Amino acid sequence: MNKILQTVTSEVSRVFLTPQPHCLAGSVRYKSIRDEHRSGLPKTGDPLMDGTVGTESYAAVNVKGYERRLPTSETLKQKFFGVPFTELPMVYIKSTRNNTLIQVTDHKYNVITYTSCRLEGFKNARKKTTIAGQTTGVAAGQRLLRRGINAVRVLVKGIGPGRMSSVKGIASTGVNVVSITDRTLLPEIGPRPKKIRRV
Template identity: 60%
Template sequence: MSFRRLVSDLGRLCIQTASQSVAVQQQRTIHASVRAADSIRDAHRQGTRVAAGRVETMEGTTGAGTQTAVNTSSLDARLPTAETLKQQFDGVAYHELPVVYIRASKNNTLVTVTDTKHEVITSTSCRLEGFKNARKKTTIAGQTTGVAAGQRLVRRGIRTVRVQVKGIGPGRMTCVKGLTVAGVRVVSITDHTPLCELGPRPRKIRRI
């Protein structure tokens, strides 16, 4: 076999190899770690002293330096995009849908419905639905409030809404369930609960 023929065959093989399509998967690097149960503060409160070598193992998280590659292509397909704002739901654009604001505190659940101009359509709470005192902070009260708000929306001809939840009270998701029970279609649920990064200053360590 001549050298020229060998070069031509090799070039043809490279072209065929390059023309093959390769499926590429989108992956992200996610930090996964398990929180350490013990801390130096707990040890001080119990009156025990911590050696200097155990400080790094007790504070922070274990395995914080590990990285895991996870395929997020299926998850990214469910996240909203710029085209979602123009998507039609029952003939109404997404950004023109009424918004149901749910304030789930530890003692009550407040529901307020506004339009795109932030004008209040209707509002209710567990107290207005007949729950008093400690009964306001139950899951049944939250669901009843959601059903009542949903029935008011249906009577006004509103059957498709967006939901924005704030707070971690007991009526958090039961109120959303009550809306769906009343016949209201929930397009999206947004969690708007604020998270304090630092928060208030903790109590001083007790010294014995």
């Protein structure tokens, strides 16, 4: 019994009486507040809009009958809602990082109407939101309906946040979108890109 008591007291004295370092190192069991702040907002399961679908996850694409959906030379001769395809009004959507501009022309490139996020009442940083793009699309669609235009071709340029929401805004007003064309420029060599921003 004495031997057991001696070993216990020696162990206790070794642990409590020897000098310990002031800084203890170990692995943190839980995330700190800074780690949570760095990670940003939690990702939701909802798909992202605005032309960014597929950046966070893979999207299943059905490729059956893909050739049937592509336009052919006969498509240019067809009539959509009583108007030949080549004579449909064209909606040009320019979606930049900070704004969404929508211009509608007829088949002879005469401007019918024009609108932007700023003209719809969005100022400063609110112009770059998806809601601003959708509101601009709704306003453009309502202007088209007032002029008696119910079928259009849409040409989208740029990769800003209001890119697809503006198309949805136009379609939600009752204007029939016959075709959507992406005319974003792809720089093959192009100018030197902007320097990376250091924060």
